[in-house]
Amino acid sequence: MTLRHIHLDAVGGIAGDMFVAALVDAVPALRDRVLGDAAAVLPSGAGAPAFSAGASSGISVLRFGLEGGQDGHGDHHDGYGSYRHMVGLIREARLAEGTAGHAVAILTLLAEAEAGIHGVPVDQVHFHEIGDWDSLMDVVAAGSVAAALDTAWGATWSVSDLPLGGGRVRAAHGLLPVPAPATARLLEGFEWRDDGVSGERVTPTGAAILRHLVTGPGRPGGRLEATGSGAGTRELPGMPNILRALVFDTGSAAAARDAGQEVAVLSFDIDDMTGEEIGVAADRLRALDGVLDLALAPLTGKKGRPLTGFRLLVRPDALALVRERCLLETSTIGLRWRMERRTVLPRRTSGETVRIKRVERPGGTTTAKAESDDLAGIDGLAARRARKSEVETGR
Structure with missing residues (x-):
């Protein structure tokens, strides 16, 4: 496996569709898998996922969205938009290997943030703002990208400082401050900047993707192999509204690591x-x-x-x-x-509610360790040890 590091440069900000478009622009081989997974979670009449080429402030970009739908919500039923219902749709869909796990992990982070804000259990969370089909599609497509690059490259991720934005955004609960409460909660500990451009620059879905993938302060390094730009629909004054993905081949970094x-x-x-x-x-x-x-x-x-x-x-x-x-x-x-x-051994982190750090050791062996912070919310030592053993052994 040739390891890659992907640095996300949030020039205009980040949303789910911008993330998917940027990575497919950088790694075109992802396109068919992403389109297949995104289509698999959509009902008849909701439209079809599609990529389209365009420009933002003179920069060539890719956009990702839903085309040809009769209704943004399709033929939904009672419970539509709830966390449990959306997880069920993802679990029931015929998705490529690994996609469901990453998609559910992203959705769970969103649900946990909303639950904390509104003071309700996670299972009772209802997504008002991301409850339409194109938002669910973005979550699944992002999960497809993450799973594919984790499997192929053991990809690690980093992100630039994030644009703060400003003003208010209209939501089901009325006008909310920007960044939205869920976004701010998800991205505690991340670096922000105020570039003077208002509006919602980082969406809750984009925030959940970052929280899921960016597990540390990693820095880009190695040989720059590819770049891609994913654009949002909004035009920003004086700058392109893009998320740029930079893919680094860390083989040279690995050689330096082996040398010390x-x-x-x-x-x-x-x-x-x-x-x-x-x-x-x-x-x-x-x-x-x-x-x-x-x-x-x-x-x-x-x-x-x-x-x-x-x-x-x-x-x-x-x-x-x-x-x-x-x-x-x-x-x-x-x-x-x-x-x-x-000397530092290669490592990667994956998982849903409990993340697992896997370390590649000499001779091709791999060891796994559950992140202790993710186990802290489980009551009782015996229960924490049981859960730790379960996730580390894959049972």
Whole structure:
């Protein structure tokens, strides 16, 4: 398997249709699979999924949408638009391998965000804004893209900072602020920018796709292999309304990894901060771009004084900035650092409600570990251990 990293450049923003169009523009071999999966979840009379070439601010783009439908909702029945109903439609459709799992994971993230906002159980969530057929189609098509690239490439994902937008968007509950509450909840921890252009720039579906795929602060690297641009329907003043996908062949990066990556090891000791202050400082330092890891250790200094030792692994290009932040966030008056080499095994994360990190080890073997954060919501140690064993062994 040749590993790829895909960087999403949210020039105009991101929505479900923009994501699908950008990736199919970059990887045309996805087109038939995506169209087949999208069509499989649609009822008769809802129309047909289609790609169309066009332009946005003079840039050639691809667009994805529903064509020829008699009614945006088709012949729906009681329960249409509910989380349970939409999951049922996805599970019952004849989809390519892996599509349903990714699509349900995206939809579940949306449902969990809505449930938290409205204070209802996930199973009672009703999607007012994404309850039409083209929105369901976008979720399934995005799941198809994610599954195909996970299988073929073990793809990893990153995203640029996101356009904040502004104003209000009309929803079933009235006028809501932009970013919409579900979008904001899903993208807590992501970087944003205000480019002065208002309107809804990141939709809830786009936000759920990012939350599902972008599992860390990854950065593009390797040989740029392909690019693609997916456009939204809205025209933005002074800029193209596009999501750009950049596909990197990380084979060269893998070779560098096998030879050993260079990292900076930065360390210092603290003897005059409270536990609460140390916890806050450690969280802020971990969140810095360029900090690969941070560990704390209890130490004993001269005259038996208790110390807390900080050890950070830092990308060499970020060392100067991280050194400065250490001196600002903690009470230390001195730092130590050195350069080391490290080897990192290839890894990828997938899964629905509980994500699994799979690591490729020498000799072709693979180990799997459930993400502990995803198990935290399960009540009882025995239940958490049972669920962990279940997802790691694939039972």
